[in-house]
Amino acid sequence: MLAYVIRRLWQMVPTLFGVVLLVFLLFHFFGSDPSVVLAGQNATPEQIAAIRQQLGLDQPAYVQFGIFLKQIVTFDWGRSWATNEAVSTLFSTRMPATLTVMLPILILDTLLAVPIALGVAYVRGSLTDRALMVATTVALSISFLVYVIVGQYVFGFQLGWFPVQGWSSSFTQNLLQYTPLPVLLAVMVGVSPQTRLYRSFFLDELGHDYVRTARAKGLTEPVVLFKHVLRNAMIPILTNVGLALPGIFVGSFLIEVFFSIPGLGREVLLAVNRSDYPVIQAATVYLAMLTMLINLGTDLLYKVVDPRVVLR
């Protein structure tokens, strides 16, 4: 087990190096000159030269790459160009808001989609099944934007059930007052693709011989479904949740923009609009790291769910 983890971590090094290289190349050769971005439109050549020297832009490319690597290893990205906040502070202060919204979404999504999918797969081919599948196809073709625009208007503005948008400094108030509407909308949208996917996993499992055997030896349907089918379908479901997990750290940036939630996704989007390179670079590199670690975690979980899995 330990050997496996160590080997997997070792294998991440080249990929991570690639991500760093990609980000470096992208911003240094295709991005506009940071000194021009920083100095503004009325800068004198001396000011630009000073900024270039300060950022190390007058050094050859390999030295700059060295500086870049050092920043990553020491977690010191300096300050945001736009707000002069330290990038690390920016991350640590925006993360809680993102997680407050995104964790409930992920949990509710999974908790709702699994039983619905199991139920639909069980009555496969029936009218309920077909109606639900047609409904999800149509629902999926409408942009997420429309759901949020209409949902915010109807529930927040017309009916007044929730505040239209907002955020406070108290965690409980955020959770009870401001997150329900974004969570509700995101789950409404997210449940239908999840259900489709999980339904196909369950259908796959229901066709196996062990299901027939379990029924033949007289097990009740709930036992067959929940003890046998569910457990076997857990691997693909787990993979899927694992794939969605890195996403919750960037947050659904759309949700954050719509509901003015001061989270990481909104911050990254702002950084893109302001050409705030340090923030974007840091977000990209660390999120890539996190994604790889989460993938490793998912692989380890397979072993827990299915003892037959051999980690190699």
Next chain:
Amino acid sequence: MSAVMPTAAMPVQRSEGVWRTAWRRFKGDRVAMTSLVIVLAFITLIGAAASGLVASQWQRELAVPNAPPTFLGPRPAEDAGTLAGPEAKPGAPVDLSDIDPLAPRYAEWAERAAKLQTAEAAKVETLPLGADRLGRDVLAKAVKGTEVSVFVGVLAALLATVIGTLLGAAAGFFGGKVGDFLEWLYNVFTAVPDILLIFAFAAVLGRGVDTVVLILALTGWTGLYRQVRAEFIKHSSREYVRAAEAIGASATSRMFRHILPNVSHVILVRMSLLVVGFIKSEVILSYLGLGVPIDQVSWGTMLAEAQGELILGHWWQLATATAFMAVFVTAFSLMADGWRDALDPKLRGAE
């Protein structure tokens, strides 16, 4: 293009080609055929819009702002009320002529203004599907927006397909060092969450229709690459490829003249799935202001405008953009599903 080996010497008992078989299967699928007709109708509309036959005047402000759709009838005239306040006192405007430095020239300007003809265009009260904030026809905007959105989706999908196919073919065919390098590249691109990768590219490359196409293609080729690579690995050891090698066909010829036609159906199916995904991405990018510039219109920019209008009760732009997009995307997805089922039943269930 025939997917079977050219067998000029044996004209008899030539089996049905994969495309012909697929088309026969496709024709039997009623849902897929209906979708195909809808998609073709959209393509005709897009062609008409692109050649300027329809909706070329979408920027003209021909109606009153936020004119409602015809079936709702014109908006009742608003009661402007009377303004209360010191200025509302009738008569006796304050005489400023002794301190106003421009006063001597007013008569001259009025004279010159009178010489110019200004035609006050009559603004219509209603339009078939209403007007936006500036009085532009929503229907024309939706048609033009369809052109831009679908164009971006299709072009980006084409570009991503070319990238993915070339890299996938190289990785699968050559393997070894080339394969390892491309696998590394694939791992790098998939290590970063999609949306962040798109943001990073957008931050660097700027805005514009061609930029969106480039961003989507550069970040979206990975899935197709993976599948093409798997197909090429499978095919490159098949007998027909080895036979081609034996008669001296070059590597390029084997890759693109022999193997490619045999995996092209897989590529086509993948590409049609990419189109749907890219259209949705374009809408979101445009909404966030990272997509098409403001002098153009797409479904995304329409939705972005519609958000503010909805609060005032002007729902028609939102409804029109949503309806156009929903119909096209549903039809296109169902058509892609039909192609998938017809061309490669094994792919069923892949996203």
